[in-house]
Each structure stands twice: as C-alpha cells, then as structure tokens.
Amino acid sequence: MYTGLQHAHSGLAYLVLLGVAISFIAALAGLLGGKTFTDKNRKLGLLGLIPTHLQWVIGLILYFVSPLGLNSASGAAMKDATTRLYVLEHPLMMVLAVILITIGYSKAKRQVGTNTGFKTMTIFYGLGLILILSRIPWNAWLV
Ligand code: HEM
Numbered sequence: 001m002y003t004g005l006q007h008a009h010s011g012l013a014y015l016v017l018l019g020v021a022i023s024f025i026a027a028l029a030g031l032l033g034g035k036t037f038t039d040k041n042r043k044l045g046l047l048g049l050i051p052t053h054l055q056w057v058i059g060l061i062l063y064f065v066s067p068l069g070l071n072s073a074s075g076a077a078m079k080d081a082t083t084r085l086y087v088l089e090h091p092l093m094m095v096l097a098v099i100l101i102t103i104g105y106s107k108a109k110r111q112v113g114t115n116t117g118f119k120t121m122t123i124f125y126g127l128g129l130i131l132i133l134s135r136i137p138w139n140a141w142l143v
Pocket of ligand 1: 006068
C-alpha cells in the first residue's frame with residue numbers, strides 16, 4: 001500500500017503543478033485583458049482545484065504510513081532540514097496551499113458575471129502555487 005500511495009502522490013504532483021499553473025495563468029490573462037469572468041473561466045479553476053484536493057487526501061494517508069512522515073517525528077528530527085521538510089514544512093504548507101486555492105475557487109464562483117473573479121483567482125491560486133513550489137521535496141522527486 002505504501003509504494004502504491006508513494007507513486008500516486010509523486011505522479012499526481014505533476015497534474016497539481018500543471019493544473020494550478022494553467023488556472024493561474026488563465027486568470028491572470030483575464031484580469032489583464034479586463035474581461036468578464038464567465039462560467040467557462042470558473043471551470044478552468046477546477047483544473048487546479050480537483051488534482052490539489054485529491055493530492056492532499058493521498059498526502060494525508062501517506063503521512064501516517066510513510067517512514068518519512070509522522071513515524072520520523074521527534075525533537076531531533078526538527079534539527080535536520082530534510083526530516084523537518086517531510087514531518088512539518090511540506091504537509092503544513094501544502095495544506096495551506098489547498099485552503100487558499102479552495103477559498104479562491106469558492107469566492108470566484110460567486111463572482112461569475114463580474115470582472116473581480118479573475119482578480120480573486122489570480123491572488124489565491126498565485127499564493128497557493130508559490131507555497132507549493134516552495135516546499136516540494138525537489139531533490140527526492142526529480143531523481
Ligand atoms: C498540493 C499538495 C501536495 C503536493 C504537490 C505534494 C507533492 C509531493 C512530492 C512531489 C513528493 C515527493 C515524491 C517523491 O519522492 O517522488 C511528496 C512527498 C510526500 N508528501 Fe506531499 N504533496 C502535497 C501534499 C501533501 C500533504 C497534504 C501531505 C501530508 C499531510 C503530504 C505528505 C507527504 C509525505 C509524507 C511525503 C513523503 C512520501 C515518501 O516518500 O515516503 N503531501 N509530496
């Protein structure tokens with residue numbers, strides 16, 4: 001079960017990055033173009049929201065079964081940058097990113113027909129993307 005979850009989490013990370021980046025760029029383009037936020041634009045936001053939600057559920061389970069998650073939590077672990085990343089920083093920042101993206105989508109959904117939906121999505125998805133990029137274990141992932 002652990003290996004399967006590990007592969008799913010690792011593979012889904014590509015879809016998360018791609019989906020959130022597409023939603024963000026589309027929202028930014030709409031904002032800069034001064035267009036009206038339509039239902040089609042709202043649906044583009046789902047490209048970022050859906051893989052991110054799936055990913056955090058898998059991540060949460062992984063946190064309890066992985067030797068790198070809760071199992072390695074200790075006072076000494078906090079002094080080591082790599083263990084601290086897996087035990088604390090990665091889960092915390094990713095959950096914050098999921099919350100930001102979810103708030104962004106929910107707010108923008110209620111702004112269909114206005115131009116503010118683009119601004120909302122640009123800010124919340126943009127902040128979420130920065131948090132995700134800042135705490136991905138790049139060295140372990142891209143080898
Ligand atoms: C947007 C959300 C997330 C993204 C994009 C993401 C991405 C990643 C990536 C790329 C890796 C490295 C995979 C590899 O070594 O091949 C990883 C590992 C890990 N993630 Fe996440 N993650 C997310 C959310 C979470 C959450 C919410 C948790 C826990 C609550 C979590 C727990 C873990 C754990 C424990 C590992 C280490 C797994 C292992 O190799 O044993 N992740 N994550």
